[in-house]
Amino acid sequence: MPAMPELPEVEVTRRSFADAIDGATVTGARLGKPLRWPLGLEPERLLGGRVGAVARRGKYLWLPLSAPVAQGGLLLHLGMSGTLGFSAAAPAPACHDHFDLLTDRGLLRLNDPRRFGAVVWSPSLDSGPAAKLLAGLGMEPFDPRFDGPHLHAGLSGRRVAIKLALLAGDIVVGAGNIYACEALFLAGIDPRLQASKLSRPRAARLAQAVRGVLAQALEAGGTTLRDFKDAHGVAGSFQMQAQVYGREGQNCRVCGTPVRRMLQGQRSTFFCPRCQTRS
Ligand SMILES: [Zn+2]
Numbered sequence: 001m002p003a004m005p006e007l008p009e010v011e012v013t014r015r016s017f018a019d020a021i022d023g024a025t026v027t028g029a030r031l032g033k034p035l036r037w038p039l040g041l042e043p044e045r046l047l048g049g050r051v052g053a054v055a056r057r058g059k060y061l062w063l064p065l066s067a068p069v070a071q072g073g074l075l076l077h078l079g080m081s082g083t084l085g086f087s088a089a090a091p092a093p094a095c096h097d098h099f100d101l102l103t104d105r106g107l108l109r110l111n112d113p114r115r116f117g118a119v120v121w122s123p124s125l126d127s128g129p130a131a132k133l134l135a136g137l138g139m140e141p142f143d144p145r146f147d148g149p150h151l152h153a154g155l156s157g158r159r160v161a162i163k164l165a166l167l168a169g170d171i172v173v174g175a176g177n178i179y180a181c182e183a184l185f186l187a188g189i190d191p192r193l194q195a196s197k198l199s200r201p202r203a204a205r206l207a208q209a210v211r212g213v214l215a216q217a218l219e220a221g222g223t224t225l226r227d228f229k230d231a232h233g234v235a236g237s238f239q240m241q242a243q244v245y246g247r248e249g250q251n252c253r254v255c256g257t258p259v260r261r262m263l264q265g266q267r268s269t270f271f272c273p274r275c276q277t278r279s
Contacts, residue, residue, distance in 0.1 A: 079116030148204025
């Protein structure tokens with residue numbers, strides 16, 4: 001099974017079609033089987049709408065639309081298995097194609113076999129359904145305000161393991177399972193350490209590491225951009241260069257100790273028992 005789309009995949013997806021669709025006019029919209037949440041308006045009301053600059057917040061994409069009838073935009077999420085592709089041609093929908101936005105520049109299509117993805121109409125990014133869905137999200141990792149002190153403050157008072165505090169996504173977004181494991185390795189932090197016990201200098205190192213692994217994944221995604229059928233290729237090609245993720249039993253690239261795997265919150269954590277310490 002391909003990996004769930006994470007923030008880098010979503011950002012690579014955004015970059016793959018944002019320029020092409022900016023300024024396009026909607027000429028048709030089609031819904032397939034129900035997705036995670038309903039669209040929230042009749043698809044016909046999107047017709048004639050002009051697409052603006054596509055933005056990303058966490059793992060959501062925002063497609064602003066100024067329509068003759070409805071003013072607002074579409075909030076898209078890839079769920080567990082979604083891919084979003086933009087193509088000049090408009091082939092007939094296949095069985096897992098559950099949303100089409102046809103424009104005068106080409107077709108934006110969501111393919112989502114497991115249908116945990118979503119396309120939701122919202123009057124703006126900070127009102128209506130979008131505001132609700134985005135409310136709990138932490139800071140963007142590449143926001144200059146995301147730094148050691150911000151992370152340290154967010155972790156204070158949290159009694160959960162540091163890995164789970166990162167996965168929660170309410171301090172910083174983007175540190176999904178792969179990237180949380182890798183960032184903790186790079187920062188030399190034991191994933192079981194209680195979040196509130198992380199020192200300020202180590203919080204600074206961890207913030208740097210989170211940004212670093214995500215930047216590296218984005219770079220890896222850039223190389224898979226040309227064949228955009230496979231959005232999940234980002235995680236795949238990133239994993240090839242992973243330090244600990246998916247490497248149980250193999251030697252740590254730094255110290256040679258076998259990498260270990262354990263479960264934290266039903267997710268696999270990979271770590272080096274020697275390089276990653278509690279203090
Ligand atoms: Zn090691």
